[in-house]
Each structure stands twice: as C-alpha cells, then as structure tokens.
Amino acid sequence: MAASTIPSFKLNTGASIPAVGLGCFVGAGDEKRKQVKDWALTALKNGYRHLDTAWIYGTETAVGEAIRESGIPRDEIFVTTKLPWHHPGYVLESIDDSLQNAQLDYFDLYLVHFPQAVEYPEGRGRPQNAEDHNVQALESPTLNDTWADMEKVLASGKVKAIGVSNFSIKTLEQLFKTAKVVPAVNQVELHPYLAQSDLLSYCKEKGILVTAYTPTGYAKVRSDPDIGKLAAKYGVTPAQIILAWHLSRGCAVTPKSENEGRQKENINLPTLSDEDIEVVTSLDRNERLCNFPNEAGKVYGWTMEQFGW
Numbered sequence: 001m002a003a004s005t006i007p008s009f010k011l012n013t014g015a016s017i018p019a020v021g022l023g024c025f026v027g028a029g030d031e032k033r034k035q036v037k038d039w040a041l042t043a044l045k046n047g048y049r050h051l052d053t054a055w056i057y058g059t060e061t062a063v064g065e066a067i068r069e070s071g072i073p074r075d076e077i078f079v080t081t082k083l084p085w086h087h088p089g090y091v092l093e094s095i096d097d098s099l100q101n102a103q104l105d106y107f108d109l110y111l112v113h114f115p116q117a118v119e120y121p122e123g124r125g126r127p128q129n130a131e132d133h134n135v136q137a138l139e140s141p142t143l144n145d146t147w148a149d150m151e152k153v154l155a156s157g158k159v160k161a162i163g164v165s166n167f168s169i170k171t172l173e174q175l176f177k178t179a180k181v182v183p184a185v186n187q188v189e190l191h192p193y194l195a196q197s198d199l200l201s202y203c204k205e206k207g208i209l210v211t212a213y214t215p216t217g218y219a220k221v222r223s224d225p226d227i228g229k230l231a232a233k234y235g236v237t238p239a240q241i242i243l244a245w246h247l248s249r250g251c252a253v254t255p256k257s258e259n260e261g262r263q264k265e266n267i268n269l270p271t272l273s274d275e276d277i278e279v280v281t282s283l284d285r286n287e288r289l290c291n292f293p294n295e296a297g298k299v300y301g302w303t304m305e306q307f308g309w
C-alpha cells in the first residue's frame with residue numbers, strides 16, 4: 001500500500017481534506033456502479049485518500065466496500081457524499097440511507113448536491129426520469145430550510161463537515177441569510193473554460209473551500225492547444241497541467257478515472273509558474289460542459305437565472 005503524498009487543504013472546521021480526491025460517478029447501470037469498488041481500491045492502493053460519492057450516484061456501497069477491503073484505517077480516508085435534490089424534505093432520513101449504503105459510521109463531508117428541491121412521485125426512491133431534467137422544482141423546502149436540517153445532521157455527529165454543491169454567489173448569499181454554520185466546501189463545475197474567478201474570490205473571503213468537479217474539462221479542454229503547449233513544456237499530460245492549475249488556485253479536485261495509469265497521473269502534479277497559471281486562467285470562456293439545460297432552459301427544474309450561473 002503506497003503512502004499518500006497528496007497535498008491537503010484545511011477546511012474551516014480545522015480538518016484536512018486531500019487536495020485530490022477520486023470522483024466516483026459512473027452514470028447509470030448497476031454493474032458499472034459495482035465495479036467502482038475495484039478501481040476505488042486501486043486508487044487507495046496508489047495513495048488516494050479522498051473518495052467523492054453521492055446518494056444519487058448509486059456508488060456509496062462500492063465506496064464503503066473499497067474502504068473496508070483496502071485495510072486502510074477509516075480515519076485516514078476522507079469520504080464525501082451528497083444529499084440528492086429530491087431529498088431536501090428528508091435530510092435527517094437521507095443521511096441515514098447514505099450511511100447504511102456505505103456501511104460507514106460517519107462521512108467526512110456532506111454536501112447539498114443542488115440548491116433546489118425537486119419533487120419525485122416516488123418520494124425518497126431512486127428517480128427514473130431525471131436525465132432530461134424534466135422535473136418539477138418545489139417552492140418548499142427552501143435551500144434555507146435544507147441548510148437548517150444540514151446543521152442538525154452536523155450536530156448529530158453523523159458527518160464531520162457540511163457544505164454545498166452547485167451554489168453560486170447568488171445562492172450562497174441566500175443561504176447566508178439564515179445559516180448558522182458556514183459551508184466548509186462548495187463543489188462546483190470548474191476547469192479552464194469555466195474558471196469561476198469571482199466565485200472563487202467570494203468563497204475564499206467567506207472561508208469556503210472550492211472543490212472543482214469536471215476538473216479536467218473532458219477531452220474538449222484537455223485538447224486545447226495552449227494546454228498542450230504547457231504539457232510539452234513541463235513534460236506531463238494536459239490533465240496534469242489542468243489539475244496543477246486548480247491546486248495552484250487553492251481548489252481541491254475530484255477527477256474520476258477507472259484507469260490505474262491515469263489515476264497515478266492525476267496525483268503526480270507539476271508546480272506551474274505564475275505566468276503559466278495565468279495562461280491557463282486566460283482560457284476562461286464561461287463555458288459549462290456539465291449539466292446542459294433542457295429545451296425549457298432548465299437544469300433539474302431551475303433556470304440558469306435561478307442558479308445564478
């Protein structure tokens with residue numbers, strides 16, 4: 001078992017979070033979800049100590065199994081999971097579902113996956129019809145109601161920290177109207193084509209660590225010619241340039257890879273010069289590559305304006 005050499009960031013709770021975590025989203029399909037155990041185990045063997053899952057991914061079980069099979073003490077692994085959009089009315093129940101799925105006693109970080117609450121006819125069960133975003137957002141519970149319940153979960157000790165995901169400055173401002181606990185993390189889509197510099201500055205000022213999802217920007221950003229030039233200059237891959245850029249800006253990342261070689265790449269990152277960090281940041285074009293709005297202009301029941309995106 002490799003010792004971990006991945007750098008860490010400090011959360012506003014005082015806890016450390018490994019700067020690179022393994023993304024554990026694989027889309028639909030029970031078989032694919034079960035296989036997450038094998039490649040999460042490979043990642044743990046190679047030094048990963050942070051796994052990013054969510055109730056909605058259906059991979060909490062595989063993540064829990066990988067942790068137990070790794071033999072690494074539980075307290076040496078940072079595990080994040082997320083409250084799905086259709087559970088805001090069931091926060092206190094949903095965390096128990098997630099703990100049960102993973103067979104863990106606690107999570108290190110529990111995120112509100114999206115700011116909006118969404119209705120599903122089947123209640124707390126797995127939604128069948130979310131892929132096209134044709135779901136109904138609810139007026140209530142509000143994100144403030146949900147956050148108040150998240151604070152109760154934190155007080156229960158079932159999670160060591162709470163945070164949010166897919167929040168903008170607009171929705172964070174709304175949250176701060178009633179929040180007693182400052183979110184430890186805001187996990188958002190972030191890559192060189194969506195640099196989110198204003199959100200990053202805002203979160204830094206509030207003591208919220210930003211975690212980048214879709215951190216490599218898929219093949220689209222990885223094949224950008226300027227990223228390619230930097231990769232050649234540093235003798236690394238485009239993904240390594242992009243992930244190094246995130247870390248240099250104080251962001252944690254959760255790249256997903258099933259491949260051992262690419263997993264290793266993603267935790268062996270160069271240090272970029274200030275000038276080269278600027279080159280990558282200048283590629284920003286405010287382009288989202290994840291969560292495309294449907295024909296009605298909505299993502300899971302909310303408009304871009306409602307998100308503040």
Ligand SMILES: NC(=O)c1ccc[n+]([C@@H]2O[C@H](COP(=O)([O-])OP(=O)(O)OC[C@H]3O[C@@H](n4cnc5c(N)ncnc54)[C@H](OP(=O)(O)O)[C@@H]3O)[C@@H](O)[C@H]2O)c1
Pocket residue numbers: 022023024025026052053113165166187188212213214215216217218222237239240254255256257258259262263265266290
């Ligand atoms: N909070 C949210 O709403 C939210 C939304 C989206 C994602 N996430 C989290 O973020 C994680 C990652 O997001 P993502 O999958 O959208 O983006 P990503 O990690 O940037 O991209 C994953 C894709 O890139 C490939 N890849 C990974 N490392 C590579 C490398 N070094 N070189 C070339 N290709 C590489 C993977 O293929 P291989 O597996 O074949 O290597 C996979 O096809 C998810 O698993 C999830 O945990 C959160």
